[in-house]
Amino acid sequence: MAAKINAVIGQSGGPTAVINQSLVGVIEELHQHAEIGRILGAKYGVRGILSGDFAPLNHLSPDLLERVAQTPSSALGSTRDKPDEEYCRKLLESFQKHDVKYFFYIGGNDSADTARIVSDMALQTGYPLCVYHVPKTIDNDLRTTDHCPGYGSAARFVALAVLGDDLDNRSLKGVKIDVIMGRDAGWLTAASILARHEEDDGPHLIYVPEADFSDKKFLGDVESVYRRLGRCVVAVSEGIRYKAGDKNSLVADKAMRSGEVDAHGNKQLSGTGALGDYLAELVKKNLGAALQKKKDGKLRVRADTFGYLQRSFPTSASPTDAWEARLCGRMAAQYALGAPDGLASGSVAIRRTGDDPYKIDTFPTALGNVARQTKPLDPSYVVNGCDIHGDFKRYAGPLVGPLPIPGRLM
């Protein structure tokens, strides 16, 4: 009887609310295949493979598996390591040492690239290895797939947060700026539009990295909304940029460099309130006098940066997203073990097959179709550089799930 072959699963990059659904999906499917021996969880992504630090995943109780699936953040730990060729060579050595023939890597485009390099290297050296990437990112910026597991839940958090914040702003009027994750793509920020049921609901202005940002236009937009409604709720992506040509064109960079808010030494965008504070200060300085009301006194301007809650807040995962994340894990294992030639690396992609009712299926795609480059928000969704087209609700609505409809008395 042939020796059983082993499988490694790892998680990489920023966690999501449903990344463990994918992990459990892979495990569940591997259990169906008698040829699989040990199922090893790489602790802290590729780092655990390098150091041989694995969690045994064969004999977990169904109850624990289900609880893990419903727990946000990466249960195996994660890493920001971006392996180079030398690093990948060592990964391959570890796989050989542990008789690993299947490697499942749950992550974004960087993880897909790592998967691609390792897979190519195995091919070149003649080591039989199947590397399967399971898509994961709250940014929704992976190519080929219609949307990405992790996005729906983060988008749900954002839509709920802006919906609640708009009600707050109705009650105590002023200018409110909400800073949303998304360094390169505006998918997550765009989802804030789902909070807008009625014409006067916030967010009244939405800024994404796909449209050039200008302080002057921003101030004009805010003033115009405020004069119309007596308040203004703004959703803004952490990755908004000034017009190209300037290499350091991130508004957040300017916010951190300026005398007003200190440079932090590195260019992290999340985990700091600098951009929100910069924009709030801009509004106060430039519109404070113009929009001040005699009766109300000072113009009320506040900024919140939603931060890591967007990817880790428990209990608000989108059911659709959770289900699809699990499915993508399962399908990765099916594609990997079902390939007719035995071992074909790839990634799982989602195809939308119906809008009403919403339906999807999955298909395998080459790692090169997902690795490295990202997918920006379709520019046709961006309106006047400061809003998102209503059509976006058709795209994002089913991924986010139903939202509460506020009861209003005025």
Added chain:
Amino acid sequence: MAAKINAVIGQSGGPTAVINQSLVGVIEELHQHAEIGRILGAKYGVRGILSGDFAPLNHLSPDLLERVAQTPSSALGSTRDKPDEEYCRKLLESFQKHDVKYFFYIGGNDSADTARIVSDMALQTGYPLCVYHVPKTIDNDLRTTDHCPGYGSAARFVALAVLGDDLDNRSLKGVKIDVIMGRDAGWLTAASILARHEEDDGPHLIYVPEADFSDKKFLGDVESVYRRLGRCVVAVSEGIRYKAGDKNSLVADKAMRSGEVDAHGNKQLSGTGALGDYLAELVKKNLGAALQKKKDGKLRVRADTFGYLQRSFPTSASPTDAWEARLCGRMAAQYALGAPDGLASGSVAIRRTGDDPYKIDTFPTALGNVARQTKPLDPSYVVNGCDIHGDFKRYAGPLVGPLPIPGRLM
């Protein structure tokens, strides 16, 4: 037949997730009393009374009422106005003009004070007016009552947020600082301890305004936790203070005044990331080199300020809090209309009558017992100036409701 008498309901101060439960509770109870004529909702609190801007609340459908009850933030709008005697005199004039004999004011200690002044003034002028205060604050700093409607839901949001953030920090290790609302009292920040199931769970450090803060001690605390666990999650109240003697002793003030983060002109603590950014910078500068690992590179330090989501996020209200907020609204109307001498102003307070199972009842109390002064966190809950005693879970647990227990693989 005597003319029916009218009632006014208003909401004041920062909104909560359940403030509309109290509003609906008052309305429901008033419907039971045939002597009540018009039920008027004062738009934007006392401002609406001044200007005679009322929403009619008599004939709302049960369906709309229930949706309003479940909607966060003040459905009638709110105000930060703190009326002086002259302002209160005008309120009284408006009540006389609109034949109002009952005034229900849902708010915190400032609102209770307004209620007290108006009630006293009515007595002095011989105008028959009953003013009833319905307690509301996420800060939980009202005297007399065991706890305050609004607190349980905000505390639930905080506990969930820290629980998720701790899982995030397990997955990508570093120092994480979470800034929580509470200018004068640490009740809300203390609730973060509910996220701690296992000994190594965050939050590892908790700082409240009731204990003197020191940059040096804070750095020592963080270093000690980090050396033990390789990570550190900190919950810190926006109202933390340096040792008294310095009038401007708020750490947030220093953060906003310093060259690192600009002064915002006013002393708002929420709606800015300044305090979190200041503390993160402090850790980076002073511990960055000492705690840097060869392999991991730079020490990862991040700060999130939970901001207004704590009081307005939909779908995460505590069921117990929602029920009690409704009850307090109902009881305010019962106490007001059931007083043997016809008209006795007061406030509703909650008495805890059982811990296991948790039970409460309510009682009427004089406005003077709630107005103005606030109630700090009991100092016996504060441990070493940087943690909260486990007993606090017995106090806050039932108010917050059950939390998910993470499924862990390592």
